[in-house]
Amino acid sequence: AQTVTQSQPEMSVQEAETVTLSCTYDTSESDYYLFWYKQPPSRQMILVIRQEAYKQQNATENRFSVNFQKAAKSFSLKISDSQLGDAAMYFCAYRRKAAGNKLTFGGGTRVLVKP
């Protein structure tokens, strides 16, 4: 079974600074998707960024970028120029490509942004 691990329960960052969230996963598949979701206090799950495993280029969405290391099964999220609105829980998620669409989530990392 696939597992997703986020080893940092909480991370703190100063406003305008950069923070990196770690995620590792375990799979025997070669083709899959990886995601970062943001869950603010409103509890809404918001897709931040997506990476397709067969694409070597790291995905970027504005201030959010990933470092995808397929061989190491690592998928970290970098938030640049942190803003107060970035404060939230962040979940790393995995989805197999070959068999349906269920998302497997990590335990989450809480990001605190200090003004």
Add this chain to the structure above:
Amino acid sequence: DSGVTQTPKHLITATGQRVTLRCSPRSGDLSVYWYQQSLDQGLQFLIQYYNGEERAKGNILERFSAQQFPDLHSELNLSSLELGDSALYFCASSVVGLAGSNNEQFFGPGTRLTVL
């Protein structure tokens, strides 16, 4: 606003009771997913329906059941409720949701279930 609606937003009930959670997917989305977010288990997949048929099953208890109706809305039925069933239940929808498809799942706002 993701376009996925869930009702009710909050539900408080007693142990042993039965509740029904409702989800309306985004317009045009055929696939509906149910996830449970609890302190103990984190976020976990329960079940997926595609165009009215069960497509995939996750860690869903036998006391729980779901269905998707012809108008594509879905209901999650939780029975013989226990304290440990207290959680946030999310519904998500995607256009297709079949193997190999690259369809984003859009999440609803969730239903907060409290079992006393």
